Amino acid sequence: xxxxxxxxxxxxxxxxxxxxxxxxxxxxxxxxxxxxxxxxxxxxxxxxxxxxxxxxxxxxxxxxxxxxxxxxxxxxxxxxxxxxxxxxxxxxxxxxxxxxxxxxxxxxxxxxxxxxxxxxxxxxxxxxxxxxxxxxxxxxxxxxxxxxxxxxxxxxxxxxxxxxxxxxxxxxxxxxxxxxxxxxxxxxxxxxxxxxxxxxxxxxxxxxxxxxxxxxxxxxxxxxxxxxxxxxxxxxxxx
Amino acid sequence: xxxxxxxxxxxxxxxxxxxxxxxxxxxxxxxxxxxxxxxxxxxxxxxxxxxxxxxxxxxxxxxxxxxxxxxxxxxxxxxxxxxxxxxxxxxxxxxxxxxxxxxxxxxxxxxxxxxxxxxxxxxxxxxxxxxxxxxxxxxxxxxxxxxxxxxxxxxxxxxxxxxxxxxxxxxxxxxxxxxxxxxxxxxxxxxxxxxxxxxxxxxxxxxxxxxxxxxxxxxxxxxxxxxxxxxxxxxxxxxxxxxxxxxxxxxxxxxxxxxxxxxxxxxxxxxxxxxxxxxxxxxxxxxxxxxxxxxxxxxxxxxxxxxxxxxxxxxx
Numbered sequence: 421x422x423x424x425x426x427x428x429x430x431x432x433x434x435x436x437x438x439x440x441x442x443x444x445x446x447x448x449x450x451x452x453x454x455x456x457x458x459x460x461x462x463x464x465x466x467x468x469x470x471x472x473x474x475x476x477x478x479x480x481x482x483x484x485x486x487x488x489x490x491x492x493x494x495x496x497x498x499x500x501x502x503x504x505x506x507x508x509x510x511x512x513x514x515x516x517x518x519x520x521x522x523x524x525x526x527x528x529x530x531x532x533x534x535x536x537x538x539x540x541x542x543x544x545x546x547x548x549x550x551x552x553x554x555x556x557x558x559x560x561x562x563x564x565x566x567x568x569x570x571x572x573x574x575x576x577x578x579x580x581x582x583x584x585x586x587x588x589x590x591x592x593x594x595x596x597x598x599x600x601x602x603x604x605x606x607x608x609x610x611x612x613x614x615x616x617x618x619x620x621x622x623x624x625x626x627x628x629x630x631x632x633x634x635x636x637x638x639x640x641x642x643x644x645x646x647x648x649x650x651x652x653x654x655x656x657x658x659x
Numbered sequence: 660x661x662x663x664x665x666x667x668x669x670x671x672x673x674x675x676x677x678x679x680x681x682x683x684x685x686x687x688x689x690x691x692x693x694x695x696x697x698x699x700x701x702x703x704x705x706x707x708x709x710x711x712x713x714x715x716x717x718x719x720x721x722x723x724x725x726x727x728x729x730x731x732x733x734x735x736x737x738x739x740x741x742x743x744x745x746x747x748x749x750x751x752x753x754x755x756x757x758x759x760x761x762x763x764x765x766x767x768x769x770x771x772x773x774x775x776x777x778x779x780x781x782x783x784x785x786x787x788x789x790x791x792x793x794x795x796x797x798x799x800x801x802x803x804x805x806x807x808x809x810x811x812x813x814x815x816x817x818x819x820x821x822x823x824x825x826x827x828x829x830x831x832x833x834x835x836x837x838x839x840x841x842x843x844x845x846x847x848x849x850x851x852x853x854x855x856x857x858x859x860x861x862x863x864x865x866x867x868x869x870x871x872x873x874x875x876x877x878x879x880x881x882x883x884x885x886x887x888x889x890x891x892x893x894x895x896x897x898x899x900x901x902x903x904x905x906x907x908x909x910x911x912x913x914x915x916x917x918x919x920x921x922x923x924x925x926x927x928x929x930x931x932x933x934x935x936x937x938x939x940x941x942x943x944x945x946x947x948x949x950x951x952x953x954x955x956x957x958x959x960x961x962x963x964x965x966x967x968x969x970x971x972x973x974x975x
Contacts, residue, residue, distance in 0.1 A: 471858050491861040500862070507859035509852050520852055523845070524864030573864070 421447050421482055421498065421576040421608055423468070428477035430460075430467050437463045439632040440477070445577065445610050450603050452611040452619040452640065454653055455629035461612040462504050464629070465581045468610070469501040470494045481577070496524055498576035502583065506566040510555030514546055517554050517565055521572025531574070539568035542598055560591035567598070577608045584615040596622050616653035620644045628653070663939045669817030671935050677823040677892070679931020680830035684885035685908035686915070686923040687837065688755070688878035694854035694918040695874045698773065701780040702758045704905025705787035706751045706879050710886025711896035712791065713750035714743045715802045727803030739805050740891075744829070747890075748883035755879025756872055758783050764868070791898035799897040802890050826888040833884055837877065838920055850874055854918065903947075907934070910954045916964030925965060 423445040430438040438460050445451045453461050466472040468479055470491030479487040481497060489497070500521075509517050518539060522528040540547035543564040549557060554565060563583055570578055580599065584592040596618045603609050613619035620626055620640045628636040628649065636643070643649045664671065688703040718724045718739055724731060731739060762783040766776050806825075810818035841847035849870045852860040861867060889904070890896055907930060915926025930950060937949035957964065 469862060471861060490866075492864050492866050495862060495864040503859055503862060507856050507862070509855045509859065511851065511855055512848070516848065520848065520860075520863045523849065523852075569863075 422480075423499075423577050423608070423610065424478075424480040425464075425468065426478040426480065428464070428467065428479070429475040430463055430472055431475045432463075436475075437632055438467065441629070441632070441634050443610075443627055443634070445608055447608055448603070448606065449625060450599070450609040450611060450623040452613055452623035452626045453629050454613055454616040454619055454626060454643075456653075457614070458631070459629040460632040461614075461629055462581055465501060465504075465579050465610070465612050469499060469503075469579055471503075492524070495573050495575075498574075499579065500570035500573045500575035500577075501579040502563075502566040502570045502581065504581040505585070506559075506562045508554040508557075508562050508565050508569070511553060513551050513553055514557070514565055515550045517569050518546075518572050521569035525573065535572050535574065539571055542571075542601065543568050559586050560588070560595070563587065563591075563595055564598075567595075567602075571602065571607075575607060577610065578602065580609060580611045582612055582614060584613060584618060592618060616649070617644075661940060664936060667816075667939065669815045671939055672932065673817050673819065673823055673827075675932035675935035676928060677826040677888075677931070678935060679928035680826055680834075681885045681889050681904070681927075682908045682911045682930050683834060683924050683927030684830055684881045684888075685904060686912035686927050687834075687881040687920065689909050689912045690915075690917055690920060690923045691850070691874050691878045693912070694920075695850060695871055696763070696767075698763070698776050699780065699909070700755075700758070700875075700878070701777075701905075702762065702784040702787060703755075703878065703882060703908075704901030705784050705791075706755045706758065706901075707882040707886050707889075707905060707908075708788065708791060708896070708898065708901035709754045710747040710751035710883035711890045711900055712800065713747045713883070714887045714890040715800055715896065717743050717746045718805055719803055724805050725803050727801075727805075729804075730807035730809075731805050736805065740825070743891075744884060744887045747887040748880045751883025751886060752876045752879035754787070755875040755882070758787075759872060759875040764871075788898050788901065795898055797898065799895050802894045802896070804894060806891060822888075822892045826892065830884065830888060833881065834924060837881065840877075841920060846870070846873055850877075907950060910950060914954060914957050914964055916966035919964070919966045922964055922966035 425441060425443040428438050428441045429436060441464065453464060455461050463472060467474060470489065474487040478485045481499060486494060486497065509520060518536060522532060525531060545561055546564055546568055549561060554562065557565060567583065583595050583599065587595065592615065599609065600622050611619055611623060620643050623640040626638060626640045626643050627634050685703065685707055688706060689700060692698065692700040722739055722742065724739060762779045763776055766779055806821055808820050808822055810820055811824060812819050841850060849860065849865045850873065852863065852865060853867065853870050857867065908927065911926035911930040912923050914930060915922025933953060934946050934950055938946045941949065
């Protein structure tokens with residue numbers, strides 16, 4: 421399962437937010453898009469999941485252009501997103517939120533139990549909170565719920581939008597550890613992050629996005645040692 | 660001044676509850692649509708109005724209940740109530756879906772601002788009521804009596820009239836069914852999900868247009884049921900019947916906290932009761948004045964309505 425974005429352009433009104441970006445995510449990889457605020461990272465993910473319309477370019481999923489497929493059908497193809505700001509349903513319980521993740525699955529009843537167990541195994545905290553309403557969870561728990569909910573659809577490719585946002589360092593480490601674990605179970609991951617340090621440590625390959633354009637593409641470990649990247653995104657400068 | 664209220668307290672309370680339930684059902688139409696679209700469906704009053712006419716057409720023309728001087732025999736009565744209730748719900752439900760298709764969907768697809776949708780709502784509302792004005796020549800339409808308004812039994816001096824009892828029981832059942840449906844069914848959950856977070860719902864695979872149509876349909880079904888109970892009790896209707904009732908039901912929805920189903924329940928019942936009590940103390944002519952003074956007071960003291968906080972939480 422390969423996700424390939426070809427020369428993507430996206431507009432907000434008259435402003436071009438994504439200016440011809442090409443990204444490839446190969447089967448089994450964790451690929452990360454890093455960049456500053458306003459670089460277009462979230463717009464990229466929203467466009468891939470169908471929440472934003474494409475101006476031009478292609479989104480190839482397993483070789484097929486899905487850029488015209490409505491958002492609610494892309495999840496059926498195997499593309500799930502844990503959105504920016506987590507996007508959980510605050511008035512629903514943890515269990516109801518997770519069940520929503522399977523909203524459109526044909527075998528949702530048959531798979532439900534098994535997949536709930538899978539999510540609870542990854543995030544034992546969610547099991548303790550199962551009948552608590554989503555709005556009362558802590559930020560870290562909401563992030564777990566958001567990722568867990570996306571996994572309920574049994575995605576082939578998982579899109580993660582700033583999973584570390586607003587979390588304490590320990591929780592960030594925990595979330596990233598689980599992201600690696602999910603990847604090891606065979607889920608391909610496209611990760612958008614401002615926390616470049618963590619993202620680059622976990623990812624196989626990375627793209628650096630600046631005001632709507634890819635300015636650098638490399639193995640994640642190489643970028644981790646790249647002086648320019650360190651100066652711009654890791655806050656430590658060259659050493 | 661208070662003697663009527665004291666003497667007839669329980670009777671008044673009972674009819675206040677029946678009226679309140681009619682408000683509850685209509686206000687569900689407003690509140691559910693607001694929940695998913697953040698928009699006031701001004702045509703809801705006309706959706707209700709079409710239901711009242713549907714009831715009369717079915718009872719008077721299809722079933723031939725034209726005599727109106729005495730109560731129908733029981734089997735015919737049951738048939739009439741069933742067909743009128745279902746027919747009225749169906750007509751209002753379909754009108755609601757139609758309104759959404761012609762007046763809102765295209766605007767939404769183009770991403771126009773809320774003001775355009777609001778004007779479109781007022782427009783379709785006028786179209787529907789003027790359409791009815793033309794075919795009825797602006798005259799009220801009577802519903803020949805199908806149910807004698809005799810007292811079934813009395814408790815504490817309150818007479819339980821047949822129409823009041825029917826309204827209360829049926830409406831309460833409908834409300835509970837709706838509340839359970841929204842809470843537990845797959846579609847109900849999708850409706851709640853959309854009202855909490857539209858984008859996240861799409862990511863779950865929820866087809867927004869389907870959910871919106873379903874919401875209009877359900878809101879219409881409820882307003883249609885209200886239309887049946889209204890026609891059964893008041894036995895006449897007019898092209899503009901929805902205006903006052905719609906406004907009152909909208910008020911009930913706002914008092915309860917718009918977007919919140921249980922808010923509509925408490926808003927509707929309290930409004931029905933207040934209206935009846937106020938009429939007995941101050942006279943019927945002060946009814947609307949009291950209702951809207953209460954609306955203003957609620958908005959000043961609790962701008963989000965009585966259940967406003969709950970609404971905020973479900974949306975956060």
